[in-house]
Amino acid sequence: MNTVLIQLLQIPVPKDIPLEMPLPHWLLVALLIFSFLLHILFVNLMIGGTALTLWAELLGLRKKEYNDVAIEIEKTVTLNKSLAVVLGVAPLLSINVLYTVYFYSANAITGLFWISIIPMVIVAFLLGYWHKYTWEKLRNNKSLHIAIIAGATLIYLFVPFIFLTNINLMQFPEKWASVDGFFSAMTLANVFPRYLHFITASFAVTGLFVFWYFGRRSYEFEKNIPGFSRYEIRRKAMSLAFGASIAQVVFGPLLFITLPTEGIDWDLVITIGIGVTAAVFAMVWMWNSINAEEHRMEKYFWPIVLALTITVGFMGTGRQLYRANALQPHQEVMAQKTAEYLQLVEEAKLAAESGEMEKAENIAMAGEKLFEQNCVVCHQEENRLVGPPLKEIVPIYEGKKEALIAWIKKPGKKRDDYPPMPGFTQLSEEKLESIADYMLKL
Numbered sequence: 001m002n003t004v005l006i007q008l009l010q011i012p013v014p015k016d017i018p019l020e021m022p023l024p025h026w027l028l029v030a031l032l033i034f035s036f037l038l039h040i041l042f043v044n045l046m047i048g049g050t051a052l053t054l055w056a057e058l059l060g061l062r063k064k065e066y067n068d069v070a071i072e073i074e075k076t077v078t079l080n081k082s083l084a085v086v087l088g089v090a091p092l093l094s095i096n097v098l099y100t101v102y103f104y105s106a107n108a109i110t111g112l113f114w115i116s117i118i119p120m121v122i123v124a125f126l127l128g129y130w131h132k133y134t135w136e137k138l139r140n141n142k143s144l145h146i147a148i149i150a151g152a153t154l155i156y157l158f159v160p161f162i163f164l165t166n167i168n169l170m171q172f173p174e175k176w177a178s179v180d181g182f183f184s185a186m187t188l189a190n191v192f193p194r195y196l197h198f199i200t201a202s203f204a205v206t207g208l209f210v211f212w213y214f215g216r217r218s219y220e221f222e223k224n225i226p227g228f229s230r231y232e233i234r235r236k237a238m239s240l241a242f243g244a245s246i247a248q249v250v251f252g253p254l255l256f257i258t259l260p261t262e263g264i265d266w267d268l269v270i271t272i273g274i275g276v277t278a279a280v281f282a283m284v285w286m287w288n289s290i291n292a293e294e295h296r297m298e299k300y301f302w303p304i305v306l307a308l309t310i311t312v313g314f315m316g317t318g319r320q321l322y323r324a325n326a327l328q329p330h331q332e333v334m335a336q337k338t339a340e341y342l343q344l345v346e347e348a349k350l351a352a353e354s355g356e357m358e359k360a361e362n363i364a365m366a367g368e369k370l371f372e373q374n375c376v377v378c379h380q381e382e383n384r385l386v387g388p389p390l391k392e393i394v395p396i397y398e399g400k401k402e403a404l405i406a407w408i409k410k411p412g413k414k415r416d417d418y419p420p421m422p423g424f425t426q427l428s429e430e431k432l433e434s435i436a437d438y439m440l441k442l
């Protein structure tokens, strides 16, 4: 038995919710991977764009022309951040459906920080708008203006930490019992390398985006950023993408070797390997683009984007493979619990059905009561009263319940030495039946 399984047997494992998935499992997984990557693309651009705005404004303290760069980059953040938020809904829903128990548990453990994402992001948005619309107004109060965008940047840099801590924590249910809140969850082996990997990716993606954005024919570069040539800025942007990608050569392997081994298998290694290979192509083309003359730097752009799309696709898939592998032991134990639970439900149902017999007994008891209320005054067991004793009249109706009921409702005149019996038309069919059942059991 492996160590994870041993750990799992020592913690309380909940049962799953035995509901059908709304879509086939593979489709939900595909949706999760795709929608997550799309979301994260714009998160990258939101974080990278804000940080670059800050960076350019800081450079602007020395060389004023950089302020135009800051202003122009900042303009892109507004749309990118809206897309980041809107596109976050689909992966959040997908992961909730696929990993209900895991995602919920991780969120509950880091509760306060998890929920604080909302106010933090709101504040960052507001700071972003405040900064964007006060370039003129705060021209003579640069430190405040810079502090505003620095505040937004810091929040944007911190929020991914919470996400990554949660997403990491949900993969290791065996740790849930020993983890105590956000800070303790943050120290799990893999969180910091994941964070570095993510932030660096943000700068690589933003570098490429800026390269494209300022390169568009329709973009009036000379008018908007008169202090620089288009070539100069685009070369800087591509250099940023390249530098950040080179940093991944360190952070990527660091992330991989700090992954707890339980989720690593050959499928994962091959998937990541393909992603890395595509990234190597992308980096070579980035290098070529940086060193190309102006009219040739463009031609590498779409190959780079294609290669990185492959990289990101495979990395995203690898991420999912690892998660599935890491959670498998727990899911098996949970499936067993769920099966036990369903078994209990089934047994309880059977017990309830056998309770039908008890109900029948209740009816018989009701029959006895009804007999006492309506019949005992005239019918005793052994002795003759107004009517004949039961020992005489019951055998007559053995196996003839319907006839007995018919008699009670509307008795005939039978015995000469008895008065006629009154009919019981006021009793319901059900009650008549109970009485008949009771009598015939005697």
Ligand code: HEC
Binding pocket: 371, 374, 375, 376, 377, 378, 379, 386, 387, 388, 393, 394, 396, 404, 407, 408, 412, 413, 414, 415, 416, 418, 419, 420, 421, 422, 424, 435
């Ligand atoms: C007021 C007295 C009285 C009450 C109350 C009464 N009975 Fe009778 N019952 C009689 C008499 C008298 C006879 C005999 C009638 C005859 O044979 O003509 C009789 C006869 C019967 C017979 C025999 C029928 C047969 O085919 O021989 C049955 C069975 C019977 N009663 C059932 C009941 C039941 C059940 C109740 C209660 C719901 C009941 N009786 C209430 C007076 C009563």
